[in-house]
Amino acid sequence: MRTEEKEEEEEEEQWPSSRSAHEVLLIVLPYLHSLHELLSMSTVSRSLRDAIRDETALWTKIVVELPLSSRLTDDVLWEITSKSAGKLNTLILRQCLRITDKGLRRVVDANPLIRKIIVPGCTELTPEGIIGCVESLSKNNHNIETLHINGVHRFTKDHLSALSTYLPQEGAIDVEVCPKCDQVMMIPSCSRASCKRGRRHERKCRGCWFCVLRCRECAVCLGSDTEIQEAACGGDSLCLECWLVLPKCRFCNKPYCSSHSSLRHDVVTADPSAQPTFECQACHYRAGTNPYDAFDYQI
Template sequence: MRTEEKEEEEEQQWRSVHEVLLIVLPYLHSLFELLSMTRVSRSFRDAIRDETALWTNVVVEPPLSSRLTDDTLSEITSKSAGKLNTLILRQCLRVTDNGLRRVIDANPLITKMIVPGCTELTPEGIMKCVSSLTKLETLHINGVYGFTKHHISSLSSTYLPREGSIDVEVCPKCDEVRMIPSCSRRSCKQRQSKERKCKGCWFCVSRCVECSVCLGPETEVQEAACGGDVLCLECWIVLPKCCFCNKPYCTSHSSLRHEIASSDDAAAAAARPMFECQACYYREGTNPYDAFDYQI
């Protein structure tokens, strides 16, 4: 009798766990997280597979990006039953125009299409897809090669006239199609976008790699450990520095740090991370301090 009661209690607890997990599912960020949840149990896998609402936003990021093919993408997006709203494919190098077109034809209600770094896609293929999406509001195509100012002009005038709908535009300085960051400097913010003197791509205007502020001749500039990247003084001050060369990594390159074990408690170590940059880590000599000529 006690055994039966114990089994019923365990089953009830498991049901409660499932109910909580089902509540969490809509808040998962990417396809990788969603597929990971299907491994909890068979019943949970079936619940995820049959819940159409969970598949209306498909986000594919590394490490799954390199494995995604046209057929796999079609199979995944078919679970939305034609109600796909957001399609985000980051650096999916095996997705082609035909694969994307297949998804678009089956899901004409897409409002957000983000495909940065999908190098197998072409401007012509994306233009055809955009022309079929009457509710498209956001298009990110940075890293898709071949776009010209004529493509961007057609997209912005015919399909996406709202400013900021497309993540790239024609640089007014070099006339190339590139991302043009909005400057965070207060004096630049007060000007209209077209009047900004610093309006230009990363190649034409020197900017802080962390906050994108323009770096003029009167701005104090600091070198980052990222290899050629520069920082404004405000960002340089707050970023953790290499223990030997005193250069920080920007946030996007923080994974390159070689952490140094600290004897302090965990909380203090997390607040003040100790690390070497790659240049100091691979420098010749067993003692990093030997690489520097200190003069007293």
């Protein structure tokens, strides 16, 4: 069985300039975006892995997103955040479907310096659990700067009112009461120039995604005077400006918005100089047929 010293010697033989390379990589580490990037970097070598593991500053901001989101559990989250030695200040968990109130609260109680909690799409969390975490962090005059909870279900106006007492900074939370349906939702800001001129709370297009038809790409409201284009996402709409610049399916000529671009089926060609093309899911699943016979095209 090989010893660690022998493995390190083999590393130095394979990489003569490993010391200088590692010095450069250590400079890069603080600029890594997500946990996935940090873990990937730790596989480069044993010495770099140890440096990442032992450097507390690298673990004060935890960002978990795809492809790790679906695998993150309460126990794994605790193990990762423990590396910050209680100095965690930013916790970003995107669509982590297995994280519960208990797991989040455990991390919050051990890290009283947290200022940003961003948990969009974490459907196992509850309003009561979120309020408990924010209340715990607000002790000793500690304020939460950012709280993003879009996608956490069953939030009501009473829950939002309770949170507002712990969030003195305006705009700290990403949801509010929709003036049209009276539900707690995310209300995007419209980028249309005419809508920007009026006061924020008086804009006619002010409403959630369900109440106001919007371009899925830029969130501009799509009124009767707007040319609306269909996206390949299934029911999503785009403004003409966004539709023109997005890449389109080679058969039905419909684009995916940026948030659904992962649904594209890229087409591999033998010509390296050819422009990259893709098929949308609807066209791709019609394998064995002529896709051109299945659609009426509108250019």
